Amino acid sequence: MDAHFTILALETSCDETAAAVVRGGRTIISNVVASQLDEHRRYGGIVPEVASRQHILALDAVVREALQPLPGGWNDIHAVAATYGPGLAGALMTGLNAAKAIAWIRNLPFVGVNHIEAHIYANWLLAGEQSGEPQFPLIALVVSGGHTLLALLEDHGCYRMLGQTRDDAAGEAFDKVARLMGLGFPGGPAIQQAAADAPGGVTLPRAWLRDSYDFSFSGLKTAVLHQIREHEAREASLQVGAAKGATGRRGSGPKSGGAPPVSQAGGPPRLSPAFVARLARAFQESVVDVLVTKTVEAARAYGATEILLAGGVAANVRLREELQRRAPVGVRVPPVALCTDNAAMIGAAAFYRFDVGRQDGWDLDVNPGLRLG
Numbered sequence: 001m002d003a004h005f006t007i008l009a010l011e012t013s014c015d016e017t018a019a020a021v022v023r024g025g026r027t028i029i030s031n032v033v034a035s036q037l038d039e040h041r042r043y044g045g046i047v048p049e050v051a052s053r054q055h056i057l058a059l060d061a062v063v064r065e066a067l068q069p070l071p072g073g074w075n076d077i078h079a080v081a082a083t084y085g086p087g088l089a090g091a092l093m094t095g096l097n098a099a100k101a102i103a104w105i106r107n108l109p110f111v112g113v114n115h116i117e118a119h120i121y122a123n124w125l126l127a128g129e130q131s132g133e134p135q136f137p138l139i140a141l142v143v144s145g146g147h148t149l150l151a152l153l154e155d156h157g158c159y160r161m162l163g164q165t166r167d168d169a170a171g172e173a174f175d176k177v178a179r180l181m182g183l184g185f186p187g188g189p190a191i192q193q194a195a196a197d198a199p200g201g202v203t204l205p206r207a208w209l210r211d212s213y214d215f216s217f218s219g220l221k222t223a224v225l226h227q228i229r230e231h232e233a234r235e236a237s238l239q240v241g242a243a244k245g246a247t248g249r250r251g252s253g254p255k256s257g258g259a260p261p262v263s264q265a266g267g268p269p270r271l272s273p274a275f276v277a278r279l280a281r282a283f284q285e286s287v288v289d290v291l292v293t294k295t296v297e298a299a300r301a302y303g304a305t306e307i308l309l310a311g312g313v314a315a316n317v318r319l320r321e322e323l324q325r326r327a328p329v330g331v332r333v334p335p336v337a338l339c340t341d342n343a344a345m346i347g348a349a350a351f352y353r354f355d356v357g358r359q360d361g362w363d364l365d366v367n368p369g370l371r372l373g
Helices: 037-041 048-067 089-105 115-121 124-129 170-180 187-195 218-250 273-301 317-326 344-355
Strands: 006-011 016-023 027-035 079-085 110-114 138-143 148-155 158-164 306-310 330-332
Touching: 006 048, 006 089, 006 344, 016 048, 016 344, 027 048, 027 344, 037 048, 048 089, 079 089, 079 115, 079 344, 089 110, 110 115, 110 344, 115 138, 115 148, 115 306, 115 344, 124 344, 138 273, 148 273, 158 273, 170 187, 170 218, 170 273, 187 273, 187 317, 218 273, 273 317, 306 317, 317 330
Parallel strands: 006 079, 079 110, 138 306, 306 330
Antiparallel strands: 006 016, 016 027, 138 148, 148 158
């Protein structure tokens, strides 16, 4: 493939409307992302119909902005790519249909890209800043809101799935636990911030699933819930005792009978910031420990030359640091802007699809449950 081969790529798998221009599979000419975070934060999570409508509203402006750095505009584009799965069906449909329409109108080749695979290829966009292009075999740890998996990469497009989550993805667990602790959405950054410089004192379990590279985080989420309920029960007991003591000292009011409200608002006591910080740290440590341990074991077992970290949770500083500290080989990690959903990673993955002669037809449909490999 010509190193000047330039791809316009679209990404609309979830709640980010993105368009990018990527040259030679490694050079980012532009990478534009319109976030819908404020639209969904009020609901505490992603609302599929809202996401689809926002993609329709934002897509035209995002594509136009992505093309601005090209002197020849559309004439400098050699191919078009878009995510076709996995993701939200309606969201995927907006970007895929737009990309196919652009390719058909301008008589350009088109290819659909696996969103999970694209996260891995975000590491190829770094190749110029590190010691050359990644050399196979590679171990990839993909950790995001919807996916957590370990894969062996033997060549471009040649993957062997080693393990994946049996229940919640790591990013999903971060979101759910943050909601339990009242930290809001999205959960990953909120828990990382709460855990920063927090003291120890809370220990949570690890689901090792021995003799397997699979992951499980639902039990950890339940353990957090139990810690919160026990903390609330202790706080409620202390408040009841304090209220009774105050009543006895005043010498007025009922000496016994119904318990006073647990809080002034009539609900459970609010979690103290110190408790939330300790619990956030314990949760983060548990997730990171399991992810890193299994990745390191896989790298040793399969003789990997490097480890590739990818996905939105790859932005977690603790995960990056611990993996780099414990890994037996080098670790590549995209910058934060390329960990979360973006279209530059779609363009990078698409380049290597075109490189082996792959193209897709106009009948390509979305595949919300698309798997890697």
